[in-house]
Amino acid sequence: MKKHIISTNKAPAAVGTYSQAIAVTGGTTIYLSGQIPLVPETMEVVEGGIEEQIHQVFKNLLAMCQESKGSLSDIVKLNIFLTDLSNFATLNEIMATYFTEPYPARAAIGVNELPKGVSVEMDGVMVTDSNSYSF
Structure with a gap:
């Protein structure tokens, strides 16, 4: 499996050992890292x-989707x-x-604490119709 790292300054920079998003071989499935409410x-x-x-x-998720050549409507799974x-x-x-419908599959999970003391974090999986990246 080959990976293409996706990064944009229109969403918060990665502040740890992770990438903002990754496209895998074929470029149609993009894994979006967790986003917290950072400006x-x-x-x-x-x-x-x-x-x-x-x-x-x-x-922030929208910015990552757009950098990945997609939109929020391309998210198939949202955590x-x-x-x-x-x-x-x-x-x-x-x-x-x-x-809008059809909505993505989703999980909403209660947690004790999130980074920087925020109240919400989301990550997701996006699937686009075209091979957006060459590997």
Whole structure:
């Protein structure tokens, strides 16, 4: 299997031993690393509450999708991590503004803690129609 690393300054930079996204052989499946609500230009957590954090995470995912020559509608699996599951309804309301049917498969998981003390993190798998990368 060959891998193509995908990176953009329109989403937060990787701050550890990971890549922002990776396309695998064929270039049609892209694995998107977890995104937290960091503002890419400042690498600081977006100001505001859970709503602003969820919107920022979707903006960061969108930037990664676009850099990968796709869109949010190409995400087939989305994993969502929340530090407070009482925000589940808010998450669903906001997600409905970014996605239309058919929605991606999804998991929403309650966790004790996330990096930088944020309330939400998301990662995903995206599948595009064309071979976007040459290996």
